[in-house]
Amino acid sequence: MAKKHILIVPGDGIGQEVTAVGKKVLDKIAARFNHEFTYDEALIGHVAIEATGDPLPAESLEKMRNSDAVLFGAVGHPKYDNDPSAKVRPEQGLLKMRKELGLYANLRPIKLFDELLGASSIKPEILKGADILFFRELTGDIYFGEKGRKNNGDTAYDVAEYSRYEVQRIGRKAFDAARTRRKKLVSVDKANVLESSRLWREEIQKLALEYPDIEVEYQFVDATAMILIKEPTRFDVVVTANLFGDILTDEASQIAGSMGMLASASIGDGTGVYEPIHGSAHDITGKGLANPMASVLSAALLLDISFGMKEESEAIISAIDQVLKKGFRTRDIADKTTDSSMILGTDAIGEEILK
Amino acid sequence: MAKKHILIVPGDGIGQEVTAVGKKVLDKIAARFNHEFTYDEALIGHVAIEATGDPLPAESLEKMRNSDAVLFGAVGHPKYDNDPSAKVRPEQGLLKMRKELGLYANLRPIKLFDELLGASSIKPEILKGADILFFRELTGDIYFGEKGRKNNGDTAYDVAEYSRYEVQRIGRKAFDAARTRRKKLVSVDKANVLESSRLWREEIQKLALEYPDIEVEYQFVDATAMILIKEPTRFDVVVTANLFGDILTDEASQIAGSMGMLASASIGDGTGVYEPIHGSAHDITGKGLANPMASVLSAALLLDISFGMKEESEAIISAIDQVLKKGFRTRDIADKTTDSSMILGTDAIGEEILK
Ligand SMILES: CC(C)[C@H](C(=O)O)[C@@H](O)C(=O)O
Numbered sequence: 222m223a224k225k226h227i228l229i230v231p232g233d234g235i236g237q238e239v240t241a242v243g244k245k246v247l248d249k250i251a252a253r254f255n256h257e258f259t260y261d262e263a264l265i266g267h268v269a270i271e272a273t274g275d276p277l278p279a280e281s282l283e284k285m286r287n288s289d290a291v292l293f294g295a296v297g298h299p300k301y302d303n304d305p306s307a308k309v310r311p312e313q314g315l316l317k318m319r320k321e322l323g324l325y326a327n328l329r330p331i332k333l334f335d336e337l338l339g340a341s342s343i344k345p346e347i348l349k350g351a352d353i354l355f356f357r358e359l360t361g362d363i364y365f366g367e368k369g370r371k372n373n374g375d376t377a378y379d380v381a382e383y384s385r386y387e388v389q390r391i392g393r394k395a396f397d398a399a400r401t402r403r404k405k406l407v408s409v410d411k412a413n414v415l416e417s418s419r420l421w422r423e424e425i426q427k428l429a430l431e432y433p434d435i436e437v438e439y440q441f442v443d444a445t446a447m448i449l450i451k452e453p454t455r456f457d458v459v460v461t462a463n464l465f466g467d468i469l470t471d472e473a474s475q476i477a478g479s480m481g482m483l484a485s486a487s488i489g490d491g492t493g494v495y496e497p498i499h500g501s502a503h504d505i506t507g508k509g510l511a512n513p514m515a516s517v518l519s520a521a522l523l524l525d526i527s528f529g530m531k532e533e534s535e536a537i538i539s540a541i542d543q544v545l546k547k548g549f550r551t552r553d554i555a556d557k558t559t560d561s562s563m564i565l566g567t568d569a570i571g572e573e574i575l576k
Numbered sequence: 577m578a579k580k581h582i583l584i585v586p587g588d589g590i591g592q593e594v595t596a597v598g599k600k601v602l603d604k605i606a607a608r609f610n611h612e613f614t615y616d617e618a619l620i621g622h623v624a625i626e627a628t629g630d631p632l633p634a635e636s637l638e639k640m641r642n643s644d645a646v647l648f649g650a651v652g653h654p655k656y657d658n659d660p661s662a663k664v665r666p667e668q669g670l671l672k673m674r675k676e677l678g679l680y681a682n683l684r685p686i687k688l689f690d691e692l693l694g695a696s697s698i699k700p701e702i703l704k705g706a707d708i709l710f711f712r713e714l715t716g717d718i719y720f721g722e723k724g725r726k727n728n729g730d731t732a733y734d735v736a737e738y739s740r741y742e743v744q745r746i747g748r749k750a751f752d753a754a755r756t757r758r759k760k761l762v763s764v765d766k767a768n769v770l771e772s773s774r775l776w777r778e779e780i781q782k783l784a785l786e787y788p789d790i791e792v793e794y795q796f797v798d799a800t801a802m803i804l805i806k807e808p809t810r811f812d813v814v815v816t817a818n819l820f821g822d823i824l825t826d827e828a829s830q831i832a833g834s835m836g837m838l839a840s841a842s843i844g845d846g847t848g849v850y851e852p853i854h855g856s857a858h859d860i861t862g863k864g865l866a867n868p869m870a871s872v873l874s875a876a877l878l879l880d881i882s883f884g885m886k887e888e889s890e891a892i893i894s895a896i897d898q899v900l901k902k903g904f905r906t907r908d909i910a911d912k913t914t915d916s917s918m919i920l921g922t923d924a925i926g927e928e929i930l931k
């Protein structure tokens with residue numbers, strides 16, 4: 222029996238709906254495995270701007286620092302997307318949280334549940350056996366470099382930057398993970414054009430000397446974007462920079478059938494943050510249509526990585542597996558053969574998982 | 577009957593083999609349509625470094641400026657990829673050519689030949705009807721901003737930059753093209769994080785006011801990377817920045833079955849350059865295995881765009897269509913059902929196209 226304090230940070234859009242399901246599942250786990258989980262909530266993103274003017278209020282950050290783990294939803298709102306000159310934006314809250322908590326490693330496991338082999342737009346025979354673990358660097362690159370306007374506002378710029386230390390620490394995590402898996406690492410960069418990618422490659426090459434048991438391949442990001450679809454089984458662990466990781470993992474979500482199935486863990490110096498890789502999806506917000514499984518799987522990652530609760534984590538994954546085996550689907554993972562009575566909304570499929 | 581001077585720039589790796597086929601096809605067109613095409617050759621990339629020390633010798637650039645169009649192969653060599661600290665690199669030749677010739681618009685049409693519907697790793701029912709025209713900006717962004725090292729070499733940086741004028745001119749080309757097609761434009765950026773993307777979006781929004789007949793959608797690059805695979809028929813014309821275009825068009829090559837089928841046109845202020853989107857592919861160089869169809873289709877684009885020869889261009893496309901209908905394939909576009917006797921090498925399939 223363990224005592225843990227979990228902070229729930231639903232954020233914007235469907236973040237609210239899916240995180241509610243994730244929390245219920247954590248509660249159920251606590252009851253069944255005799256743990257004591259306490260909870261608190263904090264604001265981030267658009268809802269935080271509305272309430273306080275600040276996309277990441279100091280109080281939220283304080284609560285994050287003082288919790289054992291964070292279950293996160295999503296941030297974003299169309300209002301800001303259509304107004305490129307908005308000064309305060311929901312995403313600033315997310316980026317500040319990552320930076321302040323030192324969450325430099327974002328793990329995105331891409332694994333297909335057997336039952337969903339047909340749900341992807343990629344052919345089942347291409348997908349079969351695909352199992353990829355992405356390490357996306359999360360606190361550097363063009364996300365955090367200097368940015369601004371010059372020439373009387375006529376030119377806009379963003380600086381992409383990496384230091385050796387930043388590459389080493391994420392690289393080491395990826396090499397270590399490869400050791401516990403199939404011992405293959407692909408490092409993705411654009412070293413034929415970018416100086417920051419050349420430094421990235423230099424550091425990965427140095428680390429490779431320390432891990433002679435790991436087979437390392439260097440790919441250019443454009444080639445990776447292609448090979449991910451052509452031959453997804455070629456990958457085991459992938460390590461890459463913040464921006465490339467953002468693009469490639471969204472693309473790779475199609476390997477798992479839907480973005481609605483993908484969880485991620487952001488870890489680093491302190492509290493870990495667990496979140497679906499899907500965004501706020503305002504087009505379906507409030508309709509009860511969102512797939513909560515990415516949030517539930519994020520809760521499973523939280524238990525595994527932050528609390529070392531392997532059995533509890535596997536109980537969740539197997540619950541999802543059973544729900545899928547029974548034939549239940551959310552809209553995003555249904556296909557032509559799915560009977561419409563088996564297509565459930567957010568809460569209903571949540572109830573099935575809880576059973 | 578027209579007189580035209582065409583410069584052949586094969587570059588590195590399979591660039592040599594495929595461009596030779598492209599040139600033969602141009603020759604055949606000249607004979608059949610009674611044109612007079614004269615040719616010259618120029619060096620670029622690794623072969624130019626080997627011969628002169630310079631990835632784009634002044635003589636090559638001069639020849640490009642003085643020709644009516646350039647048929648280009650590829651640049652690159654593994655030697656430099658594995659040595660991140662190399663000072664002189666083949667890609668510098670390519671980038672300098674693009675900048676010096678003012679080739680700011682790179683057109684990449686993604687269209688599937690009916691016969692290849694089964695060759696892709698994406699399901700045929702998802703692909704059916706997909707027809708996308710990418711406009712990739714080609715002389716700005718993080719490719720051409722300041723780059724270097726600082727903090728005693730401990731940090732590397734690259735500056736991404738766009739000016740309003742740069743976005744306007746590529747944007748206008750994309751809107752104009754959408755008008756001649758299905759009147760839908762998707763502009764891709766990362767405006768929720770990047771300042772250069774926000775300026776990009778501002779300028780596209782301004783242009784949209786001038787083109788009320790075009791339906792414009794704004795997407796974040798991570799979402800686009802996902803939707804391209806999930807629902808490729810949703811796109812008509814896509815316009816995006818240099819780096820995002822590099823990644824997304826390689827990914828989109830899977831919609832057309834293989835990178836070996838995709839041609840591109842780089843146009844701007846002066847001579848147009850036409851090239852396959854595949855690279856130098858040193859793993860298959862010299863083996864006679866490369867698919868020359870991307871080079872042949874580049875020749876077709878050259879005739880259409882630089883010389884206004886629509887009929888000649890269509891003759892080439894229909895020749896390729898017939899070769900595919902007869903069942904001939906190169907290795908990259910063969911599938912399980914292809915009889916091995918129908919799988920031809922570079923020259924042999926070239927001969928079939930010439931017939
Ligand atoms: C919302 C956005 C800023 C964010 C990112 O680009 O990192 C999101 O796409 C993600 O992947 O977590």
Ligand SMILES: CC(C)[C@H](C(=O)O)[C@@H](O)C(=O)O
Pocket residue numbers: 413414443651652667670822853855
């Ligand atoms: C070779 C490389 C520099 C080039 C690019 O990134 O532009 C290539 O990938 C391309 O797409 O033409």
